[in-house]
Amino acid sequence: MVHEAETARPTLLGDVAIVTGASSGIGAATARELARRGATVVLAARRVDELEAQARAIRQAGGEAIVIPTDVADASQVTLLAERTMATFGRIDVLVNNAGAGWSKPLASSPPDDVIGLLEVNLLGAILLTRAVLPDMLERRRGAVISVGSLSGRVAMEPLYSASKYGVRGFSLALRRQLAGTGVSVSLVSPGNIDTAMTTHVRAAMPQPELVATTIADLVAHPRREVVVPGRHYAIAWLEQVLPGMADLAYRRRHWSPVKEEEPATWTS
Ligand SMILES: NC(=O)c1ccc[n+]([C@@H]2O[C@H](COP(=O)([O-])OP(=O)(O)OC[C@H]3O[C@@H](n4cnc5c(N)ncnc54)[C@H](OP(=O)(O)O)[C@@H]3O)[C@@H](O)[C@H]2O)c1
Secondary structure (H helix, E strand, C coil): CCCCCCCCCCCCCCCEEEEECCCCHHHHHHHHHHHHCCCEEEEECCCHHHHHHHHHHHHHCCCEEEECCCCCCCHHHHHHHHHHHHHHHCCCCEEEECCCCCCCCCHHHCCHHHHHHHHHHHHHHHHHHHHHHHHHHHHHCCEEEEEECCHHHCCCCCHHHHHHHHHHHHHHHHHHHHCCCCCEEEEEEEECCCCCHHHCCCCCCCCCHHHHHHHHHHHHHCCCCCEEECHHHHHHHHHHHHCHHHHHHHHHHHHCCCCCCCCCCCCCC
């Protein structure tokens, strides 16, 4: 996997991969893609029926998959996910931190428990699960941790969602430096709007989740600091970093309206 020879379609044969948020959208597509490339996939999320349906589809296509229902906002369930995977397969080669939720409510009217809950799902869950799988990866000097951030972790948009995704980005980039030379790679994928349940309110053509899934699967064999998908969004990420005042103007032109209750943002990626 990580140090595999260059091939057009790298094989993940024999790898054990955990994918969180595998019951739908990007996570489900990623589980299918990893299994298609030969990995045994552990599907984790809360909705058991959806997870089972995804696992069945993978098995019917000739792949290997098991389901471990997990709420990543619950630290004890996160620990159990890693422990049960180790007990079943004896190792974890790939972790995809993908589980996440969107947000569109103005901060002033967001209940504190909901604020905490969003950060637990989008950020803390990824940190705690990574912490749980690392000892085995480090001992074997082999592993790939891939987290799903967002363009909202490059460009400040919805305050709470951006806070969680800037957090995921900071975590991933810093962990990559901490683990340099250990044999464990750390990569981040930062998608713009993708056509999933999270973006049903967006009225625009969007890429399908398979675009992100393919990128994630490629990152197992060819780790990178960060990949923004689709690539055209590098322009706005660059503008935000180099000319944030111009980015303010671009944001205002696109989104300008006073903050209103119950009005979903048009750009929550
Ligand atoms: N779609 C986009 O435009 C876009 C853009 C940038 C980044 N992203 C990120 O991509 C990731 C996947 O989102 P998606 O677009 O594929 O949306 P989605 O179809 O709604 O998938 C979200 C997944 O996260 C899981 N999840 C939510 N809360 C969870 C919890 N507490 N514990 C475990 N799993 C949980 C859901 O499963 P259960 O409900 O079954 O638990 C579901 O499988 C998220 O991190 C999102 O922030 C999406």
